Amino acid sequence: MNVKPSRLLAFAAILGLLVLIPQVVPVVYVNVISRAAVYGILALSMNVLVGYTGQASLGHAAFLGVGAFASGYALSELGMPFGAAMVVAALVGVVAALVLGGVALRVSGLYLALVTIAFGLFAQETLFNIRFLTGGGAGQIAPRPSMFSGDVAYTYLCMGVLFVVLIFDWRLLASRPGRAIQALRDDERVAASWGIDVTGHKLLAFVISGAIAGIGGALFASIEQIVSKEDFGLSLSITFLLMTVVGGAGNRWGVVQGGILFAVLPTILDRTHANFHVFPFTQLTATWEPAIGAVLLLLTLTMFPGGIAQQQAGLLSWLGGGPFKHDKAHAPAQGGGMGARP
């Protein structure tokens, strides 16, 4: 990669803007930024599954939930430090993914989607109602680490973890298993003929996805510092899938933007509804947010399979060290998007 000063400048500008955001946003909205970072992490988690292997999970809210409750339990009942609680949350996500994926992926990707739906419902009705683990209806307390107890400080923590997960995702794809996982998505049979263990690598992708979702859950738990089971319904699971597809499955910058968009959209709708007294805004309250997301999804799937990332293909390519190209044929930056697979 040839690093030109203009690119370095662009990177510095983007980084500077990101660091400034929690400082300039009104205090009441700082937690929204934390939530956006967590959604970004969840989008990356989903992307490992949807973007890199072509599988889908319709129960990722439950993975977020088990991570959040595990972290809350470790923090307040076992008195663990925050970092250790995060590891516990990731491990719980790994175990859940191993059990579900171990059974479903032997058959086909469609069954993984079904099993995750059933898991989501089971988590909501059974798992999150077990009183000694989750505090029943009252919820589980999840205190923040003392270094990051303020809202702004905690936002920086969330953004930092998002950054670490991004780096991990980048290195993962460059690794041998990462390349094997991508080979599966392009053509399972070809991959198998190269000696790649198809089921094993699909399971690996799902397990990595579960671990990242668990980490996201640990961060999510301490935004409001209390976890309650109402936070993890089926519609949140669908939202996680939507933001990944709309962001541009397969492109890590795209899906993170998708996650951020879906995290801040309700707040934006609330603000526009309160401040603009002209037609679309008088009707559009935050309750319409899932519908907007669903319409964006359907538009993405039918017309722009590469999602947000496809629209920014030129910019992303330039930032990555290549020329500023807007080539429709190569638009979805890292091969694929939802529409490209057989």
Place this chain on the structure above:
Amino acid sequence: METVIEVLVFGLQRGAIFGLVGLGLALVYKATRILNFAQGELGTVPAFVALMVMIGFEAGGDKAADRGLLLPATVLAVVVGAGLGVALYAIVIRPLGKVSPVTSLVATAGVALLLTTVEINVFEARARRFPRPVNGGFRLVGTEVIVDWHTLVILAVLAGVALALAAFFRSAPGVALLATAEDPFAAELQGVPVERMRAMAWGAAGALGALAGVLGAGVFESLTPGFVTSTFMIPAFTGVVLGGITSMPGAVIGGFALGIVSQAAIQIVTTYNLDVPGPPQLAVLVVLLAVLLVRPKGLLGKAA
């Protein structure tokens, strides 16, 4: 013995609704190889339309439903359901083109979310009373178990639907649909209007969904946005997998099995006073995992 009969009676009631939803899922999967996550909302939306007819189209009001209008309202609901099914195929599924089953499942999940959100915004996020065609019940001979008349209504409707489907698959259009499912290219060469057959399958699934929505809302005598998806869809999915995903009789058998298993789970937890929340949801997940472990192609399925 008494408890066993009670479990069976309630299990058959829920199971019949699972079967109705499952028939729609299996029909669409058979015809287009798509697992339709929006099947539940193809039931909830028509049920709301039926409710609107019965309360005189005051979406926000609290008027009691006029039970006398239930029959025409149901007919209208079935028509709306069929229309929704065809529209969903024409607007979303066909423009998608040839995509993986996972991608089309994602698209239908988006549709389900869209329909639920519209319901919440139009009909408000609260429970509405929904009437049954026949109230009350009767005591099963020789036992203390009370059977709702509504259970018999559901079973009768399911039997009628099953007969109609059986007759349909022996008729010319039914065979054309089966041919479309088997090999669309070969069917097209034989002069089968493949697109129209697929649209028809989606329409029929919508009509089945509408019946499930109206009768299912009757079971709980209440209706909330997202009702069929949250209450019946996931057991119905599991029932379809248990029955063998493309098998229509399998969908009904699987539905009944899931109904009885869920009811038995509730009964076991109450009888032995176990501290296990959400026994039906636990049972559904266990059954689904067990089917995939032991017999992934299902009871009557041909291939996984």
